[in-house]
Amino acid sequence: MNARGRDLFASMLRIRRFEERCVELYSARKIRGFMHLYIGEEAVAAGVFDALGADDNVVSTYREHGHALARGVPMTAVLAEMYGKATGCSRGRGGSMHLFDVSRRFYGGNAIVGGGLPIAVGLALADRMRGADRVTACFFGDGAVAEGEFHECLNLAALWRLPVLFCCENNRYAMGTALHRAQAQTDLALRAASYGMVAWPVDGMDVSAVAAAAHRARAQVAATGEPCFLELRTYRFRAHSMYDSDRYRDAAEIDRWKQRDPIDTYAAELLGSGELTEQDRTELEASVGREIDAAVGAAESAPREPVSDLTRFVLTEPEVPS
């Protein structure tokens, strides 16, 4: 069996099953606050992270469970964070929307739409100035394209020739607002290109296509030191967040997109070509299930951050006990 195909498939499956469990945990009130699911968009994370090096920087949004998992942030640390536990990757202070793991160069977890773009530009600027050859991948939604930060940052990155890989997850909606109701020019790659950077659209439901595009784009950013823009055309199958009743799209539209479920279609492809067997798939499901069970168990029994530590980390501590 082809290891790469299996890895991409496993990566998507792991994100999907994790979030399905998160829905149950949210209903059981174990997870609170806003929770935004990535279900339907897994091919984007699996494909893009396949192309990133361990030394690359990542800037994410509030819909970042998939990014964090694909980046290698341990599932136990992600789930414990969503439980608000001391063992969470942000020590219970961030929750679902603010996952951070600097050891993996995972710089959040930003819930201000467009707020991560300047950070990515700055990370890349520092790398440029210090001669590091890593790439900074910056994720944001189609909604962020309407924010001033988007335009300011694409301009700066192009002007200063910074190694940023802009990953626009165009899932066609910003909360309840469809792309065409919010943006005069809905070809987002075209808009990025107007800043003088290479930009191309990618079928975000096809993990092979995403991975191929991401590898090509990353290589190009690394080779030229200049930014590159991917418009990853995808779709979220679930509501914007757990609080959203999803009244702004019709069921037929969602069903149409579900026909292109990135996991099912890729499984069919791999099974057809013999790269994956039914037995592989069963085993993968089982191992993902075990990983999730273990993460739930760990989160359940993890300690809470003591209230006496409420004011810790407001400022940098001289030494952080681990």
Next chain:
Amino acid sequence: MTNPPAAPAAGHPTYREAIRAAIRDALDADDRVFLMGEDVGRYGGCFGVSLGLLEEYGPDRIRDTPLSESAFVGAGIGAALAGMRPIVEIMTVNFSLLSLDQILNNAATFSYMSGGQLSVPLVIRMTTGAGRQLAAQHSHSLEGWYAHIPGIRVLAPATVTDARRMLAPALADPDPVLIFEHGTLYNVAGSDDLDEVDIDSAAVRRDGDDVTLIGYGGTLGVALAAAETLAGQGISAEVLDLRVLRPLDEDAIVGSVRRTHRAVVVDEGWRSGSLAAEIAARITERVFYELDAPVERVCAAEVPMPYAGHLEQAALPGPDDVVAAARRAVG
């Protein structure tokens, strides 16, 4: 205006419904009024306030905007200058910072900079406050910052009546008015017991003799709960609801403290440089010699609001903190 906001009552409107009714009234009363903001239309408003209004009034008057806070707040200012009466909704106070330039450098200053030639009759509504485990980018109480700015009026409805009735005088005001709606109040029901309210004065929500508890918006309920506990301990607390954060109703504050000789300010903002600091200073300036105790302040912990529920509750001013402060003051 005596309803404790924490008492949901069957058959009474919720805070959310009260605001919706107020917007509907405003749209009916004046065809220059329109509502604009992110997802106010098809989605029904981030907090469900404008649910159904798009169907009733159409996309011209219930206008969905892109995620462009600076642009649509600025456009609201322009439209107001040109004779419209926009109600601009910003989802959450943290996001309003993207439009702070427009609010501070344009809306609040045009009248002055133009030597009185321009007025900006704009209303901006937004959600504020913590208590829903939304973490640091969705939970802050920054209304005190806005109350710092000359050229605008800042309102904080804490009751269903105020939620229902403040919008009309806000729209009638020739200058920009910011209305802060606390996120934990939307589901609270209460009676709407007045046809009109002013947007100038504070209101006594509970009479008392021993200490004045000063709150507003989300902290009014905290102050009222504390007053109830204090009553059980033989301490009679007066609860003053500021209602208007700028300009402050200084006479009401001073008048109450003159009677009780003690004050506790309850503010969900951070203590340093807070609205609570301003109120304490004004009390000291005006009635220092009538105080029987230092002015107490109960504010949020000086941390970005944490996600974990127990940490968030620990960061927020609660009734117990207010009771303790009042007891210290009473001595």
